[in-house]
Every structure is written in structure tokens, then in C-alpha cells.
Amino acid sequence: MITITEAYVDSLALNANAIKNGRDLVKKNSFPLLCRTEDDTLLFGECKGSGNEPYRCSVDFVKPEGPTFRCSCPSRQFPCKHLLGLMYAYALGKNFATAAIPEDIADKREKAEKREEKKKEAASDSEETPRKRQTNKSALVKKIVAQLEGIAFAEKLLQGIVQAGLGGIDKKAIQTLGEQVKQLGNYYIPGIQGSFRELQLGMNADQPREAMYERAIPRLGQLYALLKKSREYLERRKENPDETTLDAESTLEESIGHAWQLSELRERGLTRRDAELLQLAFRSYADPGREQFVDEGFWIELRSGRVHATRTYRPYRAAKHIREDDSVYLVAATKELFVYPGELNARVRWEEASFREPSSEDFTVARSHAGKSFADAIKQAKNQIKNPLSDKNPVMLVAYRDVVVIDGRYVLLDEQGKQMPLADIPSMNDATTQLLPLMRTEDLRGGAMLVMFHHDTGNNRLSAQPLSLVSTHGITRLSF
Structure with a gap:
């Protein structure tokens, strides 16, 4: 137990x-x-x-x-x-x-053991004679054709917005766009539909034009790239309609709207055995574009040092029926870790895990994985942010020598004296930088910090928001 x-x-x-x-x-x-x-x-x-x-x-x-x-x-x-x-x-x-043990529970245990034995026998048989997943190519082609039709419709929407110009956007135009975005729900491209809805929600005719332009222009560029890559990818799949042609190297399938099944990840070798993870930060937020709540945890894999993300999606309409995730302070020892296609912070999931109290050795191991060079960390973050289809807020664990204030702004310094500006990300609605003065002096020297990067398009500046501090005696969470 x-x-x-x-x-x-x-x-x-x-x-x-x-x-x-x-x-x-x-x-x-x-x-x-x-x-x-x-x-x-x-x-x-x-x-x-x-x-x-x-x-x-x-x-x-x-x-x-x-x-x-x-x-x-x-x-x-x-x-x-x-x-x-x-x-x-x-x-x-x-x-x-x-x-x-009560008799009824003893009986249930016995029946469960028998079911487990049958499962093991079936699994053993399937290993000896593995069956290849059969693809209904006719149904798959029909779905792809519908997706391509939806992308063509989406391209017309995007072209209409660009031709009309953001300067001419008014309440009526935003309302019309919202009705058109609903129609994208008929084409099996929920990811693309969500991206359009985010664009529409960011177009508020009552707000200052400059603020709307700052939000809408990058979104337009991302949508253009997403539609172009999606159309090229689906046209190739249409020529070769087979489940094995699913793109498992990038997040493109998920951006279109594919929900990866664990069996699909296992078939593609996207699993790891006996991985141990320690949660470094947690947050919950609403995603109005996709009409869902998101519970997101950032975990470090103790063996490899990779920082992964867990995400539970709770659609608004069904939120009360789905268990809400929370902060976890224990080490999760997973039997099989499923790793979704992704980049710096690939999403992970597991079906079975045991939990134990973290030790000082676990914290020491986690801290040892922190990146030592700010130059390397910033380069990695910039490369990901430049990709129009990538997550714009990569998260990394970095080692720092000091936390100092320069020109009224908090800055991290590494061993080479390189600087990493710290600032809160407006879209997070969760200020953490202001909590740094409350930390102990020893925690602000020679430690490791989990940060989320952000590129401010207004001043073309890259900064990082602190999420937690990792020391040899524990984790101080600034956001949870």
C-alpha cells in the first residue's frame, strides 16, 4: 500500500x-x-x-x-x-x-485477478502473433477530403480579413466572422477552428486599434502558415491514405485537431519505461478559443532532465464531469510514459503510476539538469518561437548565479555574467516577478529557476517569467 x-x-x-x-x-x-x-x-x-x-x-x-x-x-x-x-x-x-477483508470484496478481488490473467494471456498471444492495425482507407479518404474542403473555406476567410484590412473591422464584421468560424466545425478541423476563434475573440472593436493590431497580426501569420502546411500535408495523405502516414514528428496533426490515442503513440515508439517525474509548476487557465479549461503541469523527468507538460482539457460544457487536476508534490514513478509529438515541452501522459515523497536527492538531481548557459537557453527559445506553428511560451529550467535589479527590472545572471530579463507575461494573468523580493536571500543566489519565455512584439524583447525556484531542500512555487 x-x-x-x-x-x-x-x-x-x-x-x-x-x-x-x-x-x-x-x-x-x-x-x-x-x-x-x-x-x-x-x-x-x-x-x-x-x-x-x-x-x-x-x-x-x-x-x-x-x-x-x-x-x-x-x-x-x-x-x-x-x-x-x-x-x-x-x-x-x-x-x-x-x-x-469483507467477503464481497474478497470475491471481487478474485474475479479481478481472473480478468487480469485473461488479459495477460491475450497480451501474450498478441505478442506472438501481432496483428497490424487495419485502416478503412475509404472512410479515411472521405475525412481527408472534408478536411481539405474546410481548409479551402478557412483560406477564403483569412483572405477576406486581409483584403478588408484590420482597420475596417467593426462589430458587424466580427459578428459575421464568428458565424463563419462556427461553420468550420463541419470539417473535422477543430484545431484550426479554435485558432480562428482565438483571432475573432482578439478582435474587439471597442479596444484601442494598436492593441488589436498587436494581437491580431501575429495570429494572422500563424494561421496562414498553419493552413498552408495543413493543406500540403493532407494532400500528401490523400495520395497515400494510411494511418502510418500520420505525422508523429511535429505538432501539425494536433494543430489540425487530431487527438492522439495512446495506442497510436505506442505503435510509433513514443513511450518510455519506468520514468520518474517531479512536478515543478502547475497552473489552470481558460482557453476561450477552444472553449475549454486547461490544467497544465510542468514536470522534470529525473533521468533525462527533460521538462515535459501534462495537460487535462475540460470542455466548458462537460467541465463538471471531468476531474480537475491540481498541484502534485510527490514523485510520480510511471510504468509507461507516453510522449506526444512536440518540441521543448512535449506533452506526456501515463495510465499507471505509483507516488512517493521526494527526497533531497531528487531535488539535487532536478537542479543538476538546469541549463548552465543563458545564451544556449535563449537561442533554443528563440528558435522555437520563430516557428509559426510552435508554442510561443517554451518553459526551461535554468541555473543562475544571482537575481539582481538593473534599471528597475529583475534580471537573472549566469556564471558568465550573461543576463536574462525577468517579466510577467500579460496573457498569463498571474504576476510572479513581484514575489521575488519575498524570497530568502540565499534562494536568490546560486540556484535553479523554472521560467516561461515570452517575446514582446511591441518592443521586440525576449523575457522570461519565473514559475518556481528549485533548491536542494525543495521547490518554491511562485504560481500554482
Whole structure:
């Protein structure tokens, strides 16, 4: 059984309300029965409900990396507040009586073991005689044709905006563009549709023209490049309609709107075994262009030093049904790490992982991976930002000698005395640079900092926003 901490239980909750409700059950002493098995692989108990009968809940850790939750309540949230409360009670040191495993749960374990054995047998058979994925080429060609039609329509929209000129944009034109952008939803190109929606949302007729131009002009260039590359790519795929021709080297497929399946990543060798990751920063934000909330974590892979990103997308309409991610302070030991096509901060995901408390050695290892040269880091960031289809805010862990103030601005200095200006990114809506004066003096010397780069097109200046400080004794998060 894993060590159950309050942070671990927090990470399992669907949202902040579930955390509060689970904790409240413990405060109100709503569990008349709390039990654990002698080997600590099962927690079970009873929780007072609205009816006469209590809810019977259990958390089975026979597979620590994937606990099994069971509760007799009718809640659609999973784990429900009763299961969270059961685990909070254990984490908070409430008294759990040692008891034998209930008969019904023992039966369920036995059935689960049999299912697992059948899965292993099936997997063994498939390894001996691997079956190649069959592609319905006719259906694929139809989809590609529809996508090309959508791109042709999108190109006309873009051409119309450029020919009319941004100076002539008014409320009626923005409303018309919004109606046209909705039509892009018929062509299997949700990524391109989202990019157009972001352009439309940035065109506010009531705002100063200069501000609108500053946001819209780079977006127009990105859309032109995206449509051009997408059309060329899909025309090639149309000539060779096979799933193996999917571009797994860049983010183009995702930019068009393809949602990578884990099986597809595995087939292309985009996995790593037994990777350990430590989260350095976390943030949640709304993406109105794609009409979704995004929970984003930045993790360092302790073995390689790569900084990856995890992202959970919660569409506005379904947000309450999808578990909200939160900060994680434990080391995640993954059995199989899936790495999506990407650049400096490739998105990652895993199905099974165990968690442990980080040690000073983990922090030392993470810090040792920090880039020593600002010149190299800035070059990498600029090269990515220049690519019109790349993420414009790459994140890196850099080593610094000092944090100083020059001409009223915070600046990082490396061992060679090279400077890296620090500044908040307006679009993040989360100021962190102003927190630096609150840090201890020793934390601002000879450390490592996770930063997010940003190119200010107004003054043509590259700067970095601090996200966290990494020392040998821990991580100080400036944003979470």
C-alpha cells in the first residue's frame, strides 16, 4: 500500500468542492465505522448518509498504482466525497480497527485477478502473433477530403480579413466572422477552428486599434502558415491514405485537431519505461478559443532532465464531469510514459503510476539538469518561437548565479555574467516577478529557476517569467 497523505487524496479529487466535502465528513465524525486489513491494502467503512442506511465505501490498494474505489452511494463523482473522506480520515490519523477483508470484496478481488490473467494471456498471444492495425482507407479518404474542403473555406476567410484590412473591422464584421468560424466545425478541423476563434475573440472593436493590431497580426501569420502546411500535408495523405502516414514528428496533426490515442503513440515508439517525474509548476487557465479549461503541469523527468507538460482539457460544457487536476508534490514513478509529438515541452501522459515523497536527492538531481548557459537557453527559445506553428511560451529550467535589479527590472545572471530579463507575461494573468523580493536571500543566489519565455512584439524583447525556484531542500512555487 502506498503512503496516504492529504496531498495524495487531494490529487484524486474531482474538484475543489469534492475536497472540501470529503474533509467536512471527517470533521463532522460522519464515519461510525473505520476499518483496515492487517496488510494495509484495504480501507473500508461506513459513512452516515441522508437515509437510514449508511453508505458502505472502500478503497482497495491491492494494486497501489491503480486503487479500486467502491461506494454504495448514488453519486456520479468518482471518487465520491465518502471515499475521499475515508482516505482523509486515514491520512489524518483517525483510529482504524484491524479487520478481515469483507467477503464481497474478497470475491471481487478474485474475479479481478481472473480478468487480469485473461488479459495477460491475450497480451501474450498478441505478442506472438501481432496483428497490424487495419485502416478503412475509404472512410479515411472521405475525412481527408472534408478536411481539405474546410481548409479551402478557412483560406477564403483569412483572405477576406486581409483584403478588408484590420482597420475596417467593426462589430458587424466580427459578428459575421464568428458565424463563419462556427461553420468550420463541419470539417473535422477543430484545431484550426479554435485558432480562428482565438483571432475573432482578439478582435474587439471597442479596444484601442494598436492593441488589436498587436494581437491580431501575429495570429494572422500563424494561421496562414498553419493552413498552408495543413493543406500540403493532407494532400500528401490523400495520395497515400494510411494511418502510418500520420505525422508523429511535429505538432501539425494536433494543430489540425487530431487527438492522439495512446495506442497510436505506442505503435510509433513514443513511450518510455519506468520514468520518474517531479512536478515543478502547475497552473489552470481558460482557453476561450477552444472553449475549454486547461490544467497544465510542468514536470522534470529525473533521468533525462527533460521538462515535459501534462495537460487535462475540460470542455466548458462537460467541465463538471471531468476531474480537475491540481498541484502534485510527490514523485510520480510511471510504468509507461507516453510522449506526444512536440518540441521543448512535449506533452506526456501515463495510465499507471505509483507516488512517493521526494527526497533531497531528487531535488539535487532536478537542479543538476538546469541549463548552465543563458545564451544556449535563449537561442533554443528563440528558435522555437520563430516557428509559426510552435508554442510561443517554451518553459526551461535554468541555473543562475544571482537575481539582481538593473534599471528597475529583475534580471537573472549566469556564471558568465550573461543576463536574462525577468517579466510577467500579460496573457498569463498571474504576476510572479513581484514575489521575488519575498524570497530568502540565499534562494536568490546560486540556484535553479523554472521560467516561461515570452517575446514582446511591441518592443521586440525576449523575457522570461519565473514559475518556481528549485533548491536542494525543495521547490518554491511562485504560481500554482
